[in-house]
Amino acid sequence: MLNDYLLTVISNIGMISMIAISAYLILITGEISFGQQAYFGISAYAGSIATTLWGWPFWMALIFGSFLAGVAGGLISALTVRINGIYYSIATLAFAEMVRLSLLKFSYQFEIDGEWIGPNGSEGFGEIRWIFENDISILEYTLLIYLVLFLLIAFIYLIEHSKLGMIFRMLGQDPLLASVQGVKIIRYKVLAASLAGFAAGLGGMLYAHSFTYIEPQIFNVMLGVHSLAYGLIGGLGTVLGPIIGVVLDIGFLESIRGIQGYRMIVFGGLMAVMLIFMPRGILDEKRVHRFKKFWEGKTHV
Amino acid sequence: MFDLRSISKSFGSLKALDQLDLQLKPKIITGLIGPNGSGKTTLINIMTGIYAPDSGSIYFHQQNLTGESAECFAQKSIARTFQNIRLFKRMTVMENIMASLVTKEKNKRNNWFSYPFTRNKFNLNKAHEVLEIMNLKDQRNLFAEELPLPLRRKLEIARALVAEPEVILLDEPAGGMTPSETFEMAELINLHVAPGRTIVLIEHKMDLISKICNHLVVLNHGEKIVEGETHEVLSHKKVLEAYIGI
Structure with missing residues (x-):
């Protein structure tokens, strides 16, 4: 039988996979975002306010929080669409810090059963009690997380094999060439960023309801750096790449008791080795293509 | 004109x-x-x-x-090739050619979520025709960055050609x-x-x-x-x- 610790690790893998997919979507369109944690945080707060203070149903709050994160992602992308490279990365980091610092000042509380509940600046936002009020076990909530993750992966998989996926990869590899093929660069960059915001938002809202307490410090730059690293380690050839990165970090490194306390050092080293020997990650485009060909068992496309 | x-x-x-x-x-x-x-x-x-x-x-x-x-x-x-060859290097020869068709609306099924885009028969037939013409059929599953220079030049032209x-x-x-x-x-x-x-x-x-x-x-x-x-x-x-x- 799975114990609670193991279930927590498994559910963590599921939720963090969503922000890793978010960073991956930006990576395949050719940019490096250090700010996906902002969308994770926006949805965590918005979704929790919706269920805890407004009494919305869970699914509606999940869509609301993620939608808000998607809109924020699209807006930031529209504002930064004319910059790229390091300037884009710095802009996304600056936005994420702006969100985190704003949440440190954000107070929105209701009195419920004689108790003040809601986000209260640096004190955070506790009493996100949807799990308890609905008598959801850890196992049930883990299954719910994986249902959402499965739907997200299926959606991104469909996109990757569609015209839209082709356009995202064209943008990532050579935006000038994409534009002379007739691709409207701005439209698709904003669309990719909105989808990425939405994906991070799903993870953020689920995270808040899993831990029942959130504070702005959770959504700091390290969360963004990790979400980036997962894609770079796992590979940029398929949506399964970033999930491999998450499993390696949270599932594998965290579970080895002998390296507890040194996890970040091992993770940093792993990252450096990967960037030198496999700069596009384990499941890069070539390996994914060869695997597909092997799977199909034929040579013609 | x-x-x-x-x-x-x-x-x-x-x-x-x-x-x-x-x-x-x-x-x-x-x-x-x-x-x-x-x-x-x-x-x-x-x-x-x-x-x-x-x-x-x-x-x-x-x-x-x-x-x-x-x-x-x-x-x-209006299509073009470049003096300094520009290809989608991490796409195969076939994908590079198909990429040229993403914005072409001649095929009614060629919408955003036409799944799977690279298996779309209409596009595939056009791509195969061009591969045949440009003598690139044997290289169709290679990545663009793996091609020698003359074949890269041909691929650029094939990409331009497929969009008619x-x-x-x-x-x-x-x-x-x-x-x-x-x-x-x-x-x-x-x-x-x-x-x-x-x-x-x-x-x-x-x-x-x-x-x-x-x-x-x-x-x-x-x-x-x-x-x-x-x-x-x-x-x-x-x-x-x-x-x-x-």
Whole structure:
């Protein structure tokens, strides 16, 4: 039988996979975002306010929080669409810090059963009690997380094999060439960023309801750096790449008791080795293509 | 059809094009020659919307495209290749060709979520046709970055061709090739690229120019110095002075 610790690790893998997919979507369109944690945080707060203070149903709050994160992602992308490279990365980091610092000042509380509940600046936002009020076990909530993750992966998989996926990869590899093929660069960059915001938002809202307490410090730059690293380690050839990165970090490194306390050092080293020997990650485009060909068992496309 | 009027373009103090007029003749190969830095590539960049001219206007089929984006030019059925080869390096040869079809609306099923895009029969048939023509069939599953230079040049042309454009602008399609490869490229352009299309060809290899171009435009210091039938232009005094240096 799975114990609670193991279930927590498994559910963590599921939720963090969503922000890793978010960073991956930006990576395949050719940019490096250090700010996906902002969308994770926006949805965590918005979704929790919706269920805890407004009494919305869970699914509606999940869509609301993620939608808000998607809109924020699209807006930031529209504002930064004319910059790229390091300037884009710095802009996304600056936005994420702006969100985190704003949440440190954000107070929105209701009195419920004689108790003040809601986000209260640096004190955070506790009493996100949807799990308890609905008598959801850890196992049930883990299954719910994986249902959402499965739907997200299926959606991104469909996109990757569609015209839209082709356009995202064209943008990532050579935006000038994409534009002379007739691709409207701005439209698709904003669309990719909105989808990425939405994906991070799903993870953020689920995270808040899993831990029942959130504070702005959770959504700091390290969360963004990790979400980036997962894609770079796992590979940029398929949506399964970033999930491999998450499993390696949270599932594998965290579970080895002998390296507890040194996890970040091992993770940093792993990252450096990967960037030198496999700069596009384990499941890069070539390996994914060869695997597909092997799977199909034929040579013609 | 393609009508450029008084086009000027400067980069800082460098005047790349100066009051240039050019009317492309339809369905023939127009060669564009001139010494390095004469403005040939700048002109092609302007004709594909990569650069906007500082002054002057661009008309395509009487439609004013001045200041329009590269996306807009591409959607007007104008394709190009690059002097410094540009391919989607982490895509296969087949995917590079299919990528050219993403914005083409000729196929009704070619919408955003037409799944799977790279298995779409309509697109696949077109891609296979072009692969056959360009002798790239055996390399279709290789990644673009794995191809040798001559095949990369062919892939660029295949990519332009598959979209069935009305105009193709070829920027040094035989650059870096051996004489036999250049000869093969000339045959390919003559037999498969040019028929029924308007072609602009930038090239330094005079044997290729004289072999396939019907019409020639010579630039020097951003100005058009001579224009006319290929054999006449190549023996023109101004061309010999400016281009060959005698």
